[in-house]
Amino acid sequence: MWIETIVNELTSKRALLFTANQRLQRFIYRKLMQNRSYYTSLPIHTVDQWVEEEWSRLLDRGEPMATATLLSPYAQRQIWQQLVEEHPPEQAFYNVSQLADLLAEAHNISTLWQIPQAQMTELGSEETRYFVALSRYFDQFLKEKELTTIAGALEVISQTEHIRLDTIYTYGFQEISPFYLKALNVIADRVIELPQLQQSDVPPAISVSEYQEKIQEYATVAEQCKNLLTENPDCSIAVVVPNLEQDKQQLEEIFTREFSPQNYLLDSCTDPTPLPFEISAAKPLILEPVISDAFLLLQIDQTALEREAAIALTQSIFWGSEQSQYERETLHSTIYRSDSATFSIADLVKAHEGNACAEILLKAQQFFRDCIRSNKQFNCTEVASLILKQLEIFGWPGNIVLSSREYQAVNQFIDLLKTFSSLDVVRHSYDSWPQTISQLREICSNKIFHIEQKLQPVQILGIMEVSGSTFDKIFVLNCHNQNIPAKPSPNPFIPFSIQVQHDTPRSTANRELLFARKQIQGLTQAAAEIIFSYALKDEEKAFEISPLLENFSLQSQLDASPENTLDKKYREALSFNAFDAIDTSLAPIIPPGNYIPGGAGYIRLHAADPLSAYLVYQLGVKAPYENYLGFTPADRGNMLHEVLAELWSKMGSQNTLQSYDDAQLRTWIEETTEKVIRAQLFHSRRDVDYQLKQLEHKRLSNLVFNWLQTEKDRPTFTVIAEEKQVEFSVEERKLKMRIDRIDQTQDKQILIDYKTKSVSLSKLLKAPVLEPQLPLYTLYLTQTGDTPTAAMFGTINSQKISMEGIADEDFIFGDLVTPNKVRNGEFKGDWSELVEWWTTQIQTQVRQLVSGDVTASNNNAQMLSFYQYLSPAIRDTQ
Numbered sequence: 001m002w003i004e005t006i007v008n009e010l011t012s013k014r015a016l017l018f019t020a021n022q023r024l025q026r027f028i029y030r031k032l033m034q035n036r037s038y039y040t041s042l043p044i045h046t047v048d049q050w051v052e053e054e055w056s057r058l059l060d061r062g063e064p065m066a067t068a069t070l071l072s073p074y075a076q077r078q079i080w081q082q083l084v085e086e087h088p089p090e091q092a093f094y095n096v097s098q099l100a101d102l103l104a105e106a107h108n109i110s111t112l113w114q115i116p117q118a119q120m121t122e123l124g125s126e127e128t129r130y131f132v133a134l135s136r137y138f139d140q141f142l143k144e145k146e147l148t149t150i151a152g153a154l155e156v157i158s159q160t161e162h163i164r165l166d167t168i169y170t171y172g173f174q175e176i177s178p179f180y181l182k183a184l185n186v187i188a189d190r191v192i193e194l195p196q197l198q199q200s201d202v203p204p205a206i207s208v209s210e211y212q213e214k215i216q217e218y219a220t221v222a223e224q225c226k227n228l229l230t231e232n233p234d235c236s237i238a239v240v241v242p243n244l245e246q247d248k249q250q251l252e253e254i255f256t257r258e259f260s261p262q263n264y265l266l267d268s269c270t271d272p273t274p275l276p277f278e279i280s281a282a283k284p285l286i287l288e289p290v291i292s293d294a295f296l297l298l299q300i301d302q303t304a305l306e307r308e309a310a311i312a313l314t315q316s317i318f319w320g321s322e323q324s325q326y327e328r329e330t331l332h333s334t335i336y337r338s339d340s341a342t343f344s345i346a347d348l349v350k351a352h353e354g355n356a357c358a359e360i361l362l363k364a365q366q367f368f369r370d371c372i373r374s375n376k377q378f379n380c381t382e383v384a385s386l387i388l389k390q391l392e393i394f395g396w397p398g399n400i401v402l403s404s405r406e407y408q409a410v411n412q413f414i415d416l417l418k419t420f421s422s423l424d425v426v427r428h429s430y431d432s433w434p435q436t437i438s439q440l441r442e443i444c445s446n447k448i449f450h451i452e453q454k455l456q457p458v459q460i461l462g463i464m465e466v467s468g469s470t471f472d473k474i475f476v477l478n479c480h481n482q483n484i485p486a487k488p489s490p491n492p493f494i495p496f497s498i499q500v501q502h503d504t505p506r507s508t509a510n511r512e513l514l515f516a517r518k519q520i521q522g523l524t525q526a527a528a529e530i531i532f533s534y535a536l537k538d539e540e541k542a543f544e545i546s547p548l549l550e551n552f553s554l555q556s557q558l559d560a561s562p563e564n565t566l567d568k569k570y571r572e573a574l575s576f577n578a579f580d581a582i583d584t585s586l587a588p589i590i591p592p593g594n595y596i597p598g599g600a601g602y603i604r605l606h607a608a609d610p611l612s613a614y615l616v617y618q619l620g621v622k623a624p625y626e627n628y629l630g631f632t633p634a635d636r637g638n639m640l641h642e643v644l645a646e647l648w649s650k651m652g653s654q655n656t657l658q659s660y661d662d663a664q665l666r667t668w669i670e671e672t673t674e675k676v677i678r679a680q681l682f683h684s685r686r687d688v689d690y691q692l693k694q695l696e697h698k699r700l701s702n703l704v705f706n707w708l709q710t711e712k713d714r715p716t717f718t719v720i721a722e723e724k725q726v727e728f729s730v731e732e733r734k735l736k737m738r739i740d741r742i743d744q745t746q747d748k749q750i751l752i753d754y755k756t757k758s759v760s761l762s763k764l765l766k767a768p769v770l771e772p773q774l775p776l777y778t779l780y781l782t783q784t785g786d787t788p789t790a791a792m793f794g795t796i797n798s799q800k801i802s803m804e805g806i807a808d809e810d811f812i813f814g815d816l817v818t819p820n821k822v823r824n825g826e827f828k829g830d831w832s833e834l835v836e837w838w839t840t841q842i843q844t845q846v847r848q849l850v851s852g853d854v855t856a857s858n859n860n861a862q863m864l865s866f867y868q869y870l871s872p873a874i875r876d877t878q
Contacts, residue, residue: 017043066156089127652719754794
């Protein structure tokens with residue numbers, strides 16, 4: 001084992017060991033501590049830790065080249081946000097925060113992968129030129145303010161003569177960027193990548209488990225972990241989850257319920273019975289009650305408190321004196337029993353004379369008025385000091401014995417205020433107290449609350465975090481074809497061809513494939529037993545096993561039976577990996593000014609699988625002709641649209657619809673349906689049996705009648721457009737599209753997309769947007785100056801007649817919901833923010849489409865099931 005062999009070099013101070021993260025750093029120390037306690041003083045760091053320490057030493061020594069202040073990642077993000085606000089893009093709709101994050105990511109990639117700005121300017125689009133311009137502003141800002149980043153500091157450190165080493169060892173890195181590798185090779189005579197530590201010299205036992213549902217997979221693994229610890233309490237187990245951030249809450253609930261049902265019923269932020277598992281993707285600091293209550297106290301600037309805030313404030317135990325519990329309960333009782341929507345703090349004091357809690361509220365409010373509402377603009381350091389004084393008036397965090405969790409949360413919040421103070425170097429003042437609190441709340445939301453506790457036997461980790469560690473047993477969950485390999489996600493501000501040339505992170509499907517293979521190889525060395533598992537479905541999504549794991553199942557079958565000649569040949573074939581890799585992820589671009597063939601259909605299929613979309617809409621690959629007994633599904637969909645368009649073109653409004661009784665309405669629908677069916681048969685040049693035609697007539701008439709009955713119950717509306725043909729531009733390309741319907745209620749416009757099959761609203765709130773019609777309708781209206789208030793699916797089939805959609809909170813009826821109420825949606829915000837997010841997402845998806853992205857993926861198995869005829873042309877890279 002190399003750990004013992006490099007100790008002497010590390011002790012001599014002529015060598016360093018860099019680990020990929022702090023978890024690995026602690027892991028190496030634990031390995032060393034098994035023999036000698038003084039090993040904690042050895043030079044084992046993450047790169048960022050070491051750069052920060054060395055930069056401080058250079059500053060203390062007065063090194064002429066080291067005069068800049070080292071920026072935190074959050075301070076850098078603030079600079080990018082300011083630059084976006086000062087130099088906005090030409091697009092009318094964009095999200096400042098998301099745009100700043102993408103620009104910061106692009107700057108980081110171009111720096112670490114050493115991409116010349118001149119090359120990007122030469123080959124780039126308008127977006128690339130915008131990024132290059134802001135990068136220059138960013139670099140200029142850092143120079144003027146004497147600031148630097150970790151990368152900038154490392155470059156200076158490599159140029160000084162004070163730091164020269166014999167060897168730098170690296171461990172646990174999936175890859176090291178060209179910039180870092182170049183700097184480390186200057187600092188040290190040699191840079192050596194240490195091999196993965198192995199749990200055992202014996203080849204590991206590897207198996208694959210299949211489950212019907214994801215929740216069954218999670219529950220079974222939790223039960224197996226409990227059984228393993230019951231048999232061997234000293235066993236070390238890793239539960240590796242590729243999409244841990246997304247599923248951490250569900251995993252925490254399932255594991256808590258399995259290991260300690262009584263804890264499952266408690267508040268997760270209290271100090272319940274210690275559990276033998278730890279989830280690395282911890283909760284944000286803002287979710288801790290002692291911190292969220294602090295923000296309640298910081299919002300006491302209002303003359304009157306809203307009912308909900310007043311109730312929450314009087315229920316909090318984290319403020320007041322020893323006698324405050326009864327006094328808070330008295331205030332709470334008064335507020336709870338009252339019908340008032342707001343409560344004046346002055347009135348509460350009058351009604352409860354002598355109540356210490358009421359007097360604290362009044363004192364805190366007076367402090368706010370005297371200090372914070374002055375005309376002075378405070379810098380970040382002054383704001384942090386005022387916040388501490390405001391909380392001190394309240395007696396926060398209360399005169400109670402804090403639990404270990406609460407104590408650590410308070411300390412991390414105070415440390416976070418120091419981080420907030422450091423923002424003075426990038427931002428000098430705030431315009432208002434609400435703006436200040438909003439900024440601090442954002443920092444708390446991004447700050448992950450890590451609790452210091454002893455290492456638990458079950459570690460629930462992301463797939464990147466497990467690299468380099470060893471365990472007795474590893475469970476790898478969610479190993480389906482949508483997770484392994486991961487989907488490519490090239491940065492939209494760097495030309496795709498340049499990202500391919502420089503092999504930047506997440507840029508191509510081939511890169512993700514190689515990356516995933518390396519991860520799996522590392523996992524197979526990290527434990528004596530590894531169990532990969534996957535679920536066949538999760539809600540409406542269908543999955544298959546990752547193609548990278550299929551060999552493990554085949555290998556297990558071969559190992560279980562006596563080997564014959566055929567087995568031997570097959571084993572040799574399985575081990576052969578010397579294939580030529582040809583990148584087929586790029587196709588000719590669609591030049592600016594040209595039409596996007598297929599319009600919304602192309603964008604929709606491209607979101608599901610770029611390669612299938614290219615074959616269908618660019619190369620014109622059509623499905624083999626199929627004989628249908630009667631009308632095809634496409635015929636039925638077209639006829640439904642035509643019948644509704646014909647009816648609404650004559651009715652025009654809900655008032656006219658309601659003027660018909662059921663008999664009149666049925667007669668008119670049946671006449672219109674007959675007319676549309678005749679037209680459909682004429683245009684399709686098809687002959688349908690009379691009885692089948694009558695059945696379709698009856699089916700369609702009934703669907704339309706039931707749908708119109710639902711329309712009668714809506715708020716009063718007028719139909720201002722049906723099956724409207726429109727043309728507009730996205731990313732300098734033309735797009736033709738037909739909008740199913742636009743309604744108007746008073747001065748508010750509603751977009752409707754008819755669907756003959758149920759569609760989940762979550763597909764509108766995940767990137768990529770898998771159902772882009774409504775977002776495209778919205779984008780068109782916003783370009784014309786008429787931003788809609790709601791967008792909904794009109795689902796019309798024999799099982800379901802419904803209007804489900806997303807709307808502004810002031811325009812909710814029926815099954816319409818606000819964006820943050822959509823189940824399983826990734827986007828959380830209000831309607832206006834959703835319109836901006838849709839705009840950004842559609843522009844990103846169109847940009848990838850027109851740039852020639854034809855990577856093979858499977859983002860929507862249900863949709864791609866209709867394109868099975870393309871499967872001979874779509875193969876795995878290998």
